[in-house]
Amino acid sequence: MSSHVESLGSAQRAWDPRILEPVEELTDAEEPPPAIEMIRSAAMRPVLFRPKWFWPAVGVLSALLALGFAAWVVQLRTGLGSAGYSDQAFWAIYEANLVTFIGVSYGGAVVSAILRITKTTWRAPLTRIAEATALVTLPIGMLFIIPHLGSSWKLWELIWPPYWNLSSPILWDFFAVSTYLLATCVFFYLPLVADLAIGAERLAQGASSPGRKLLYRAYRLLAGRYDGSLSQRRLLAGAIGLVAIMVIPMAVSVHSVLSFAFASSSRPGYLETIFPVYFVVAALYSGVALVVVVVAAARRLFHLEAFIERRHLVRLGFIMVALGAAYLYLTFTEYLVDSYSNTTGNAAWVYQTILGRYWMPFWFYFVAGGVVPILVFMFRRTRTATGVVTAATLVLAAMWVKRLVIVIPPATEPLVRSPFGPTGALGLGWGTYHFTWVSISITVAMAAAIPLLLLIVFRLVPILPVAEMEELAAAAERAAAPTAAAAAVPVARLHAGNGAPVGAADHAGNGAPVGAADHAEVPRGDGDA
Amino acid sequence: MSADEQEQDETDRAPIPSAHQQPVTVTTGKHVSRRRFLGAAASGVGLAAVGSVSGALISRSARSQAAPARKATGSAVTGSSATHQWAMVIDLRNCNGCKLCTTACQRYHYLHQDQTWIHVFTMQSASGEPYFMPRPCMMCEDPPCVPVCPVSANFRTDEGLVLVTQQRCVGTRICMNACPYQARYFNWSAPVPAPRQPFPQEPAWPVPQVEGTVGKCVSCAAMLPSGRIPECASYCPMGVIYMGDLESDVAVNGIGNSVTLSKFLTENTAVRFKTTFGTHPRVWYITGHGQTLDMDKEVA
Ligand code: SF4
Ligand code: SF4
Numbered sequence: 001m002s003s004h005v006e007s008l009g010s011a012q013r014a015w016d017p018r019i020l021e022p023v024e025e026l027t028d029a030e031e032p033p034p035a036i037e038m039i040r041s042a043a044m045r046p047v048l049f050r051p052k053w054f055w056p057a058v059g060v061l062s063a064l065l066a067l068g069f070a071a072w073v074v075q076l077r078t079g080l081g082s083a084g085y086s087d088q089a090f091w092a093i094y095e096a097n098l099v100t101f102i103g104v105s106y107g108g109a110v111v112s113a114i115l116r117i118t119k120t121t122w123r124a125p126l127t128r129i130a131e132a133t134a135l136v137t138l139p140i141g142m143l144f145i146i147p148h149l150g151s152s153w154k155l156w157e158l159i160w161p162p163y164w165n166l167s168s169p170i171l172w173d174f175f176a177v178s179t180y181l182l183a184t185c186v187f188f189y190l191p192l193v194a195d196l197a198i199g200a201e202r203l204a205q206g207a208s209s210p211g212r213k214l215l216y217r218a219y220r221l222l223a224g225r226y227d228g229s230l231s232q233r234r235l236l237a238g239a240i241g242l243v244a245i246m247v248i249p250m251a252v253s254v255h256s257v258l259s260f261a262f263a264s265s266s267r268p269g270y271l272e273t274i275f276p277v278y279f280v281v282a283a284l285y286s287g288v289a290l291v292v293v294v295v296a297a298a299r300r301l302f303h304l305e306a307f308i309e310r311r312h313l314v315r316l317g318f319i320m321v322a323l324g325a326a327y328l329y330l331t332f333t334e335y336l337v338d339s340y341s342n343t344t345g346n347a348a349w350v351y352q353t354i355l356g357r358y359w360m361p362f363w364f365y366f367v368a369g370g371v372v373p374i375l376v377f378m379f380r381r382t383r384t385a386t387g388v389v390t391a392a393t394l395v396l397a398a399m400w401v402k403r404l405v406i407v408i409p410p411a412t413e414p415l416v417r418s419p420f421g422p423t424g425a426l427g428l429g430w431g432t433y434h435f436t437w438v439s440i441s442i443t444v445a446m447a448a449a450i451p452l453l454l455l456i457v458f459r460l461v462p463i464l465p466v467a468e469m470e471e472l473a474a475a476a477e478r479a480a481a482p483t484a485a486a487a488a489v490p491v492a493r494l495h496a497g498n499g500a501p502v503g504a505a506d507h508a509g510n511g512a513p514v515g516a517a518d519h520a521e522v523p524r525g526d527g528d529a
Numbered sequence: 530m531s532a533d534e535q536e537q538d539e540t541d542r543a544p545i546p547s548a549h550q551q552p553v554t555v556t557t558g559k560h561v562s563r564r565r566f567l568g569a570a571a572s573g574v575g576l577a578a579v580g581s582v583s584g585a586l587i588s589r590s591a592r593s594q595a596a597p598a599r600k601a602t603g604s605a606v607t608g609s610s611a612t613h614q615w616a617m618v619i620d621l622r623n624c625n626g627c628k629l630c631t632t633a634c635q636r637y638h639y640l641h642q643d644q645t646w647i648h649v650f651t652m653q654s655a656s657g658e659p660y661f662m663p664r665p666c667m668m669c670e671d672p673p674c675v676p677v678c679p680v681s682a683n684f685r686t687d688e689g690l691v692l693v694t695q696q697r698c699v700g701t702r703i704c705m706n707a708c709p710y711q712a713r714y715f716n717w718s719a720p721v722p723a724p725r726q727p728f729p730q731e732p733a734w735p736v737p738q739v740e741g742t743v744g745k746c747v748s749c750a751a752m753l754p755s756g757r758i759p760e761c762a763s764y765c766p767m768g769v770i771y772m773g774d775l776e777s778d779v780a781v782n783g784i785g786n787s788v789t790l791s792k793f794l795t796e797n798t799a800v801r802f803k804t805t806f807g808t809h810p811r812v813w814y815i816t817g818h819g820q821t822l823d824m825d826k827e828v829a
Pocket of ligand 2: 665667673709712745
């Protein structure tokens with residue numbers, strides 16, 4: 001396993017402070033960029049060749065989805081009580097899910113928008129995967145509004161202006177999330193235009209089946225009149241840059257406003273001025289964690305090891321850990337300050353969360369979502385692809401649990417109490433939220449929808465941002481051989497490499513095991529990650 | 530930080546009826562209530578002049594419903610032109626915790642057992658003695674439950690009742706989050722079946738309840754115009770619950786006592802619950818067993 005040495009090497013580089021700076025020459029020029037033909041065939045391979053496991057995977061995930069649907073029908077028939085809610089636990093799992101699932105869509109915004117704006121070149125092979133993750137998770141998160149509402153059949157009232165109450169944070173949520181969804185779609189589409197044009201060519205070359213013809217037509221339609229000319233590419237790059245800048249404040253606004261829905265009350269634990277920041281950082285943190293997991297899975301399943309290397313995972317991991325530390329700090333601040341407040345409500349809430357009835361989920365977050373990721377990154381031995389992916393998976397679980405810890409304790413806290421008596425006797429005890437098979441099934445189904453939709457997306461569009469990677473490859477080439485600069489530019493043009501047969505160029509690159517495109521089930525090199 | 534700690538403003542209080550030696554003339558004296566101030570702002574100065582954030586955020590429906598209540602020509606007591614301003618007085622000295630009020634309410638409105646629109650809390654006094662505290666909806670003058678509703682299902686009538694349009698309610702439950710008194714109850718399952726009613730289901734007569742929507746005490750709004758007091762008040766054997774009208778300054782309980790509301794409140798040093806939240810409840814409590822209910826210690 002040569003990978004061990006490699007991973008150590010990447011880990012050493014990872015400590016280099018330069019990695020977070022947008023200096024492409026310093027970071028990426030070290031490794032020869034993959035040849036263009038290789039990028040193209042690897043990006044289109046999931047589209048052109050169906051992996052053997054595709055239908056079984058879709059079957060299992062769809063079965064989970066069907067279970068969730070059945071649970072939802074039961075909930076519609078019997079009422080929200082079947083999901084474990086009560087008057088003293090009026091918000092619980094669906095609200096936590098709403099926050100979690102919309103939150104993980106932030107990974108796309110960070111990895112794609114922020115790294116794009118900062119011109120971080122190593123992001124290139126990851127952007128499509130990150131954007132697709134955002135595109136898929138955001139609508140799933142929004143869908144949680146449906147089981148969340150007591151009368152979901154009246155959902156239309158939220159889009160019916162005469163009923164709007166503009167002072168309601170829920171309505172702001174609705175506007176913010178819808179706008180963000182639109183932006184996410186645009187942000188997914190714009191970088192795709194050039195790739196669709198390239199992909200259409202690929203589709204035209206291969207054997208023609210009805211499905212492929214349809215896909216070809218869709219590609220052509222969506223690619224518009226893109227032909228890869230310099231002016232078009234400039235225009236597109238400008239538009240992408242603009243949207244990347246716009247997506248960030250939109251993403252921030254979505255989670256801020258989402259937090260207002262909780263914070264716009266007098267309830268201890270919800271009335272927190274820290275909430276908007278707290279929610280945004282949590283979303284970024286869990287979002288990057290999801291991107292790490294999805295990138296690692298896609299790398300494995302679609303054999304992208306030549307493009308997505310361990311260093312990519314480790315670098316993403318660094319961003320994740322930085323956000324995790326920030327979130328740990330915010331958590332600490334929130335509970336610390338509140339525990340100093342001598343009001344019964346706040347003190348009781350802090351006590352019950354940390355040491356009382358909610359200690360288990362709270363400390364689970366603290367260990368799995370706060371401490372372990374930092375420890376994993378502290379030691380070179382664990383700072384490997386496997387370590388990063390393990391940490392990211394833990395973070396995803398921990399952040400979901402943390403959202404439950406944010407949502408449930410304040411909702412179950414008794415507000416009517418008498419301040420006297422030996423134990424501060426309560427007018428009313430704490431409420432309890434009971435998980436039921438209905439709420440769990442709906443949650444699991446929505447979680448299963450993420451890989452399901454991602455698989456479908458990756459079977460439909462190029463999994464790598466071909467044009468972007470080609471451009472960076474050309475830039476790297478220019479940097480390597482300044483005299484050949486003029487010749488290197490047209491490489492990124494659409495018709496470059498037109499005549500090359502699909503699999504032929506695969507072995508041309510740096511010898512990475514990407515070849516044999518048609519046989520997706522052939523095991524590939526290293527066994528780590 | 531909790532609103533508990535907010536500093537209390539002397540003037541930030543709705544006046545109660547003129548039990549004082551001199552009548553409370555809200556517009557002339559230093560005693561400018563916030564409601565009156567808002568009224569002036571809404572009618573002339575413009576809402577932008579309102580310094581209070583919550584004032585600016587009063588929902589559309591609350592504004593439209595309460596707009597007549599803020600006419601400068603209204604009564605000196607509440608600034609409203611409505612004939613009634615409903616209020617409740619709960620005399621904690623006599624409550625024995627029998628919960629007949631709760632069951633009467635549930636029977637009348639066809640509610641589930643856990644839908645305690647008037648909930649009798651068992652509390653502990655400073656000396657450790659238990660005492661009982663019935664809690665209906667406080668019919669807040671500045672109800673936090675109203676502005677948060679995305680579909681304007683909550684509103685406040687010009688007679689001072691906060692009601693829910695259950696046909697409109699989508700069930701976000703954000704009002705349950707906002708209410709500091711836990712006075713709102715959701716219909717988590719199918720409501721108790723009710724026989725055919727003489728009136729259609731409406732905010733003032735929410736029978737039967739609607740599944741997937743929020744419900745709460747309505748002060749038996751449908752019977753008030755005909756001079757009947759709410760079910761809880763009529764069924765209380767101890768005469769604890771008085772229904773009153775700030776305009777005509779009378780309050781009546783279920784065992785035939787009728788009092789001058791303002792005098793009754795002043796003489797018994799009535800207090801309101803959690804006034805630091807700025808909700809200005811229209812429910813007054815009379816304590817007498819050394820209770821401390823996180824209540825406003827002043828009468829007016
Ligand atoms: S019926 Fe009267 S005495 Fe009985 S609990 Fe209700 S208020 Fe108290
Ligand atoms: S007591 Fe609660 S439900 Fe009643 S008006 Fe006040 S905030 Fe609204």
